[in-house]
Amino acid sequence: MFPAFLDLSSLKAAYASGLSPLDLVDEVLARIAASDDPAIFITKTPADDLRAAALDLLARAPEANSLPLWGVPFAVKDNIDVAGLPTTAACPAFAYRPERDATVVARLKAAGALVIGKTNLDQFATGLNGTRSPHGAPRSVFDKDYVSGGSSSGSAVSVASGLASFALGTDTAGSGRVPAAFNNLVGIKPTPGLVPNVGVVPACRSIDVVTVFAGTVGDGVAVRKVIDGYDAADPFSKKAYPVRLPASGLRIGVLAGTEREFYGNAAYEALYDAAIERAKALGAEIVAFDYGPFREAAELLYNGPWVAERLAAVKDFIVSNPADFDPTVRTIISGAAKYSAVDAFEGLYKLEALRQKTLVEWEKLDVLMLPTSPTTCTVEAMLADPIARNGHFGRYTNFANLFGYAAIAIPAGFDAEGHLPAGVTLFGPAFSDDALAAFADALHRALARGMGRDRHAGLPEPSRISADDDGLVPIVVVGAHLTGMPLNHELTRAGGKFVKACRTAGDYRLFVLPNASPPKPGLIRSPGLDGRGLAVEVWKLPPGAFGRFVQNIPAPLGIGKVVLDDGSQISGFLCEPxxxxxxxxxxxxxxWQAYIQGRR
Structure with a gap:
C-alpha cells in the first residue's frame, strides 16, 4: 500500500484512493521505529503530536489533496525552528524552544505538510561530512561505514530511507548538495535570498540558504515554490526576478585539464564523464572552461575572513561554553578571531576581482556542471583527517553562495561495483532557479538512477518538469489589472498575454484598500477559511517586463505565491495585513469586478 519512497506523486495518488493522513502517520512512525540508523534525528515529533497535526489538517482541509502538500511528511534540519520542538544546532547546551515556526516551516505547514522531527547535522552547520555531532554520525544509506555527507546529514538520510517525502536543510558551503550526492537524492539550492532565513540559526548569515532534499527535481521545486518569496524580516531576503535559459542548445561548462581533481577516485571521475555524455545526448553544447577563479573564491570561504561570520553567529556562546563545541568545529570557528575588519574588506575586494574573472567564463556558458563531490570516504577516515577530507568534499561547492548562484544537485549513478552513489550539480546565474530545473530534471531522468535507497525506482511521470517554450512568466492579478480595469494597460503594453480566468483556493479574503486611486483590493490568505475562492486572472509577461512590473508595485502590495483552486501556485498580488x-x-x-459593478 505504501511505496518504499514517499514521493509526492505516489502520496497524492494514495490519498486520492482513500488513504488517510492518519494512516500515513502510523506508517511513518513505524518506519522511524524500524530504522537502522539511530543518528538521523535529534528530536522526533511525539507520536500523539504528529497524529494531532494530521487531525488538524483534516479539520481545516478535509478534502484529499486540497492543499499543495496535503498530508506530506517532512523532516527539518535542527538549525531551523519548529514551534514546540527544541532547536539545538547539534549542541545540547545551546538548545532553546522556539515559540514560533521559521518562515519556511510555517509556509509548509500552511500548505498541509506534517513535521516528523528535527534532524541531525554537523554542529552549527560547520562541515560537509556529517560526523561532527554529539548525537552520532548518520551514515550513507548504501554503506554504514561511509559518511552521509553534511552538514544536513540527517535530513538527507531521512528522505533517502523513505521516512520523509522531503526534508529541509541549509547550505552555506555545499551542505544541501553533498548529502544529496552521497544518498542518491536531488538537492535544491536556491539563489541566496530567494528563500527567507527567518527562524534559522545562522552559519554565515549573508550567504546561508535553506535547501530541499527530494527524490526528483519536480518534487524539490514544488516544495521550494512553497517556501520561497520575499520576507522583510530577513535583511538578506530578495525580491526575485526570473532569469531564462535557452530552451535548446544549452552551453554547459565542464572541468578540463589540471582543474579536474578527484583525489584518486576514478569511479567518480568516470561517472562525471558519463553525465557529460548524457548532457550532450540531450542536446547540450559541452564547453571546457577555466575553473580557476571559481576555485579561488571557494577557498575564501574557509581560508578567508568569511570564517569570521561563523564566529559572529555564536560569539558569546563560544566564550561561555567552549567545551560544548565539537573539537573540529571549535578549531574552525575559533580560528576566525585572527581576522580583522581590514581582512574582511580585503576579502570582499578579492571576491569581486574574482567575480570579474568569472564573467569572462560566463560569456561562453549558460550553466556549469561540476561533480557535487569529487570523492567520498569512510567515517573512520574522516575522523582521522577531518579538515583536509572535508575540504575535498567542498572543492566544487564552496563558491556557489559567495557568487549568488542557483544550483541543483542530481544523482549521477553508482560506482563500477554498484556500491556508492555520486552526483553532479548544475549551476546557473542568480534567479535562474526555475529555468535550471527543466534541464536538471531531464538529465536526472536520462541517468535513471532511482530515488534514495530505492535505486531501481522509476522517476514518477507527474513530477516531470517541462521547459516553458514561450519564455513568459505567469502572474495572478486580482484587481485594477484585470481585463477592463483601469490598469490593465500596464500588462498589455508590456507584451502581456491573457491566459485564463479562474479562482483562488477557498482560504483567501479580499478587502478594499483605503485611500487608493484608482481603487485597489488587498488579497490575503487566511488558512482555515473554507470559502468558494475569489475570481482572478492569470496573465503572462516577458521576463524583463515582469521584473519591472514587480519593482513598481507600491506598498502595501507585493508579489507572493497565490494558490489557485486547482492546487497550482503562481506569483501574484498579495497585501501586507x-x-x-x-x-x-x-x-x-x-x-473585485463584482465589487466595482456594485459601486456603479
Whole structure:
C-alpha cells in the first residue's frame, strides 16, 4: 500500500484512493521505529503530536489533496525552528524552544505538510561530512561505514530511507548538495535570498540558504515554490526576478585539464564523464572552461575572513561554553578571531576581482556542471583527517553562495561495483532557479538512477518538469489589472498575454484598500477559511517586463505565491495585513469586478 519512497506523486495518488493522513502517520512512525540508523534525528515529533497535526489538517482541509502538500511528511534540519520542538544546532547546551515556526516551516505547514522531527547535522552547520555531532554520525544509506555527507546529514538520510517525502536543510558551503550526492537524492539550492532565513540559526548569515532534499527535481521545486518569496524580516531576503535559459542548445561548462581533481577516485571521475555524455545526448553544447577563479573564491570561504561570520553567529556562546563545541568545529570557528575588519574588506575586494574573472567564463556558458563531490570516504577516515577530507568534499561547492548562484544537485549513478552513489550539480546565474530545473530534471531522468535507497525506482511521470517554450512568466492579478480595469494597460503594453480566468483556493479574503486611486483590493490568505475562492486572472509577461512590473508595485502590495483552486501556485498580488485594519471586506462578493459593478 505504501511505496518504499514517499514521493509526492505516489502520496497524492494514495490519498486520492482513500488513504488517510492518519494512516500515513502510523506508517511513518513505524518506519522511524524500524530504522537502522539511530543518528538521523535529534528530536522526533511525539507520536500523539504528529497524529494531532494530521487531525488538524483534516479539520481545516478535509478534502484529499486540497492543499499543495496535503498530508506530506517532512523532516527539518535542527538549525531551523519548529514551534514546540527544541532547536539545538547539534549542541545540547545551546538548545532553546522556539515559540514560533521559521518562515519556511510555517509556509509548509500552511500548505498541509506534517513535521516528523528535527534532524541531525554537523554542529552549527560547520562541515560537509556529517560526523561532527554529539548525537552520532548518520551514515550513507548504501554503506554504514561511509559518511552521509553534511552538514544536513540527517535530513538527507531521512528522505533517502523513505521516512520523509522531503526534508529541509541549509547550505552555506555545499551542505544541501553533498548529502544529496552521497544518498542518491536531488538537492535544491536556491539563489541566496530567494528563500527567507527567518527562524534559522545562522552559519554565515549573508550567504546561508535553506535547501530541499527530494527524490526528483519536480518534487524539490514544488516544495521550494512553497517556501520561497520575499520576507522583510530577513535583511538578506530578495525580491526575485526570473532569469531564462535557452530552451535548446544549452552551453554547459565542464572541468578540463589540471582543474579536474578527484583525489584518486576514478569511479567518480568516470561517472562525471558519463553525465557529460548524457548532457550532450540531450542536446547540450559541452564547453571546457577555466575553473580557476571559481576555485579561488571557494577557498575564501574557509581560508578567508568569511570564517569570521561563523564566529559572529555564536560569539558569546563560544566564550561561555567552549567545551560544548565539537573539537573540529571549535578549531574552525575559533580560528576566525585572527581576522580583522581590514581582512574582511580585503576579502570582499578579492571576491569581486574574482567575480570579474568569472564573467569572462560566463560569456561562453549558460550553466556549469561540476561533480557535487569529487570523492567520498569512510567515517573512520574522516575522523582521522577531518579538515583536509572535508575540504575535498567542498572543492566544487564552496563558491556557489559567495557568487549568488542557483544550483541543483542530481544523482549521477553508482560506482563500477554498484556500491556508492555520486552526483553532479548544475549551476546557473542568480534567479535562474526555475529555468535550471527543466534541464536538471531531464538529465536526472536520462541517468535513471532511482530515488534514495530505492535505486531501481522509476522517476514518477507527474513530477516531470517541462521547459516553458514561450519564455513568459505567469502572474495572478486580482484587481485594477484585470481585463477592463483601469490598469490593465500596464500588462498589455508590456507584451502581456491573457491566459485564463479562474479562482483562488477557498482560504483567501479580499478587502478594499483605503485611500487608493484608482481603487485597489488587498488579497490575503487566511488558512482555515473554507470559502468558494475569489475570481482572478492569470496573465503572462516577458521576463524583463515582469521584473519591472514587480519593482513598481507600491506598498502595501507585493508579489507572493497565490494558490489557485486547482492546487497550482503562481506569483501574484498579495497585501501586507497591517494595511487592512479597518478596511472594508468584500470576500462575500467573490471578486473585485463584482465589487466595482456594485459601486456603479
Amino acid at each position: 497591517y494595511a487592512l485594519e479597518g478596511a472594508l471586506e468584500i470576500t462575500e462578493l467573490g471578486g
